[in-house]
Amino acid sequence: MFSRALSRYAFSMATRRAAIASPRIGMMASVKSYATLPEDQVSKRIIDVVKSFDKVNSTAPITSTTNFITDLGLDSLDTVEVLVAIEEEFDIEIEDKDADEIKTVGQAIDYIVKNPDAN
């Protein structure tokens, strides 16, 4: 007798909990999407940062396939400086092992878009 009441009670609690939980999940999802940035915005900001770097000729077209060293004529120290400027722009820290991999503008954009800490 009690078991049926208990199970009914448990079932009603579960549904109530589910009812409370689902809007919360919905809200969490919206919080998560607020944290990652849209790619076109990221792309524009990164291209602006690269353009404003004084060793880069600002009239040259910069796309996602632009390679820092071969296309923009920067050396390895300059590439590090561009990465630092990007870090400042998005308020994040790029790990050393990942920083070594970023050789084109596109790779930088991908890294930022994937990073949940970027602002």
Added chain:
Amino acid sequence: MLRNTVLRQNCRLSFKRLLSSSHKPWLAAPAAADKQPIVDLGASTSTANIVPPTGAAILKGGFAKDTTYGTRPIYLDMQATTPTDPRVLDKMLQFYTGLYGNPHSSTHAYGWETEKEVEKARKYVADVIGADPKEIVFTSGATESNNMAIKGVPRFYKSTKKHIITAQTEHKCVLNSARHLQDEGFDVTYLPVGEDGLIDLEQLEKAIRKDTCLVSIMGVNNEIGVIQPLEEIGRICKKNKVFFHTDCAQAYGKIPLDVNKLNIDMMSISSHKIYGPKGCGALYIRRRPRVRMDPIITGGGQERGLRSGTLAPPLVAGFGEAARLLIQEYDFDKNHIEYLANKLKTGLLSIEDTILNGSADHRFNGCVNISFAYIEGESLLMALNDIALSSGSACTSASLEPSYVLHALGADDALAHSSIRFGIGRFTTEEEIDYVINAIHKRVNFLRELSPLWEMKQEGIDLNSIEWSGH
């Protein structure tokens, strides 16, 4: 109940959003249209896009309305003091956190370790001038060092020597000590300087008597930046067997100084002019041939008996680290300061009726003293309240008298009042210099528009020919 939970969570989220946007003011950055066009001087670079206030706002310090930039003045008064280099602070903190022993406690490790650091610092300080570490005596500053040298040496030799020589443009502590000696019965000759701020070597030779004990001439003047001919003065003094003391508080580390090449017997050094801590200085005292002096501060016999008292290891170690950095950074700093100084001089002297005070060749570039004619000095200083500057030296800034150094150069009262000293150092940036050039151009023009003397000058009236009538 469900609705309450949802509402509560909504509130929490919007609060979070509010917090986050307040930490991201760049989301509300001002439109480009708000920025005023700047005066194109040709010499300015792309960094000169920061606009100093214009119009009457200048005198009100009206940039309170413009919140895009900060409000703290930029620092261009390196002759008054310099910021303590973080690397020097790093060295000093060791003594405030763990190495707290008295360097004169010779019986335990606490004393030995701080003594080792003090001796290391002594070596660094001596290396800058090519001296032996044993010849460096740490004091509380260049003022104390000057007092020690100027009062101590003549007092020791007072039975045979009665005369000392100094210059009119020396620092106040030197002039005051000399005046003190006059009360004690010594004769003091104050050598005049020429229009370029340099002493006349022939006058110096003539002034030396048989009973001259000491000649004290500073290396780099703190107000006009002029470098005296130390090598020639040293040679003259050695020939006449007179002790040569030089106040090198401003010169130390900035111009090449070798005490043996320049025949210097005593040199005053200040720590806070070389990016070290305030409250420490040193006096170099030659040992071969020996310079004897009466100590001013007597006590336990520390520092060869010449300056008793417990040394402050943090200050001394900071001083030593600052000296070590001077040698390490000499070329880097010198090139930077020269580049900025040339830019500043070209930018400011392009305004008409401006005069660079002091010799143009024999000068240290980091000190630029310029007079702006037809402007009232006080109002110029007030107009420049977003730039930390000085007119004359810090020690005399409290009085309303014009600078005695500029008087000695032959400048009249009005010109002496309207002169500004710009101090450039290791940490000055090109952006700051651009800002200063822009600001001075605007404000000098503004003040001259207000000035009746400028109006008369524009009309061609010779101001010296006017008879000002008293009422």
Added chain:
Amino acid sequence: MSSLSKSVSTLPSRTKVLGLYHNMLRSSLKFDNYNFREYFLRKTRYEFRKNMELTEEDKIIAAYNDAVKQFTVLKRQATISEMYHFDKTVVEPQGKVSGAEKN
């Protein structure tokens, strides 16, 4: 980053040198004081660029170890600088200047 604070006795790898450069620039940017921040950025760039041309192994090792020593001091002082805040000077923008505005 802790591996970058150790001196080396053999030739440091390219990644290590660039990693040190990266971290020194990051530490320099942390300074609260405008003048110190600009100075250390300028100095780091100058020193690394000056030593870029070195070819002798012992000189490279010495330069790297010297940089490591300076990096430890820089890191400590940057942290201390973050603890004391002062107003921004008249040449410093109040908020963050985005890349677009710099042009």
